[in-house]
Amino acid sequence: MDEIEWWEFDTPAEMAEQAAGDIGFVIESAIAAHGGARIALPGGSTPKPIFKALLKSKTIAWPKVTIVPTDDRLVPLADPLSNYRMLEATFRPVGADVISLVDEAALRDSAEAGRLADARLALLQWPLDLVCLGMGADGHTASIFPGPDLDKALSGPRERRAVGVRPDPLPPEAPVERVTLTAAAIISARAIMIAISGPEKRRVLEQAIQEGPLSKAPIGRLIGEIETAIDILWSAQ
Numbered sequence: 611m612d613e614i615e616w617w618e619f620d621t622p623a624e625m626a627e628q629a630a631g632d633i634g635f636v637i638e639s640a641i642a643a644h645g646g647a648r649i650a651l652p653g654g655s656t657p658k659p660i661f662k663a664l665l666k667s668k669t670i671a672w673p674k675v676t677i678v679p680t681d682d683r684l685v686p687l688a689d690p691l692s693n694y695r696m697l698e699a700t701f702r703p704v705g706a707d708v709i710s711l712v713d714e715a716a717l718r719d720s721a722e723a724g725r726l727a728d729a730r731l732a733l734l735q736w737p738l739d740l741v742c743l744g745m746g747a748d749g750h751t752a753s754i755f756p757g758p759d760l761d762k763a764l765s766g767p768r769e770r771r772a773v774g775v776r777p778d779p780l781p782p783e784a785p786v787e788r789v790t791l792t793a794a795a796i797i798s799a800r801a802i803m804i805a806i807s808g809p810e811k812r813r814v815l816e817q818a819i820q821e822g823p824l825s826k827a828p829i830g831r832l833i834g835e836i837e838t839a840i841d842i843l844w845s846a847q
């Protein structure tokens with residue numbers, strides 16, 4: 611594990627400004643370095659002000675940006691639960707290319723959905739320039755959840771970039787099967803950022819970091835494998 615740097619903010623708005631600045635810097639550096647930026651962004655509520663702040667940028671060449679969800683729910687792409695739908699509606703209007711992890715031909719078979727997502731991701735250039743992660747209060751990140759598929763997502767074949775998972779228990783806010791970037795895909799990124807809010811999530815994340823690879827929290831096991839620096843942005847509210 612390389613270094614972890616915490617960045618603390620009093621409000622989500624302050625965290626959003628800083629996160630948007632950091633993400634914008636990674637995007638513009640990637641475009642300058644290799645002609646395009648490939649980033650993974652999370653679903654959930656925490657990132658929404660970050661995306662809003664990011665869209666205020668006057669200098670990002672969005673048509674050169676490819677966005678992948680860090681994970682998605684196994685639902686039709688027009689379903690309100692779809693992270694692809696949210697990211698597409700947010701970033702397609704400015705010209706970014708948003709890739710879906712979910713192929714609607716495999717909505718009833720998470721393993722097949724994972725295989726199809728992995729094939730789609732193989733068409734991108736790797737590694738990603740940035741993976742931005744959220745975290746649930748149970749210590750999941752992306753859709754790396756406790757359950758029968760946890761080890762497949764955390765320590766499957768290194769070449770797998772996406773897998774289908776059946777969280778157990780199903781998360782109440784979106785009680786459906788998932789497709790997620792694997793730990794290997796996340797760890798390979800050139801930059802990794804985690805954005806969380808509130809004292810409870812801070813406690814969960816600090817404990818998970820301390821426990822490392824033996825943590826019961828998926829994010830602890832993930833962070834225990836990461837070699838590059840991690841920026842953790844935390845808003846007190």
Ligand code: 6PG
Nearest residue numbers: 652653654655656744745746752
């Ligand atoms: C998703 C996300 C998930 C999210 C956490 C935190 O599909 O919901 O990718 O990993 O980041 O559940 O969500 P909140 O930011 O809404 O607390």
